[in-house]
Amino acid sequence: EPEVTQTPSHQVTQMGQEVILRCVPISNHLYFYWYRQILGQKVEFLVSFYNNEISEKSEIFDDQFSVERPDGSNFTLKIRSTKLEDSAMYFCASSETDSTFYGNQPQHFGDGTRLSIL
């Protein structure tokens, strides 16, 4: 069964450094998402992306965050100047279509990247 893959599985970065988290969504999916989960807390929506632009973003997704689909397969999340509170698991997800037009569609998640800011 096709799956969403994320790299690296664990990223350790100094505070203030830039970090890029990478995701390869399922190949025929068109909608892409990033979520984060701080240790012991709930999964929080960050951003959704379709047709090379952001569809929705949460209040967490401030100017320090950006997303990009640099080629036909990768979907990246960049944090420009990391803070201690950015330490979390970051999950990428993709879905084939969007509920807006085609009805209810599940999102498929990767295993996540654990980001540790020192």
Added chain:
Amino acid sequence: SQQGEEDPQALSIQEGENATMNCSYKTSINNLQWYRQNSGRGLVHLILIRSNEREKHSGRLRVTLDTSKKSSSLLITASRAADTASYFCATEDSGTYKYIFGTGTRLKVLA
């Protein structure tokens, strides 16, 4: 309470018993989904129930949805040790189409 709150927060049962987890939410939704998360892993989609559905089955899983009470339940029958995981509900908000996850129920099935 927050959107997508599960209860109980933790549940410990013996193998073979049934496990029931509940989820409450606050806004209007298009659908509600249940996910499983093994420790340190990603979220695995279990089942989706649309807002116009009341009950859905998938293998040993049974999900109910009561939109008047804004609540859902997940029943796992004949539980196995391999069912040990955290279970999250996620609602798709009908206004924003954003997914909002609950706080999760940590299920431990004892062999």
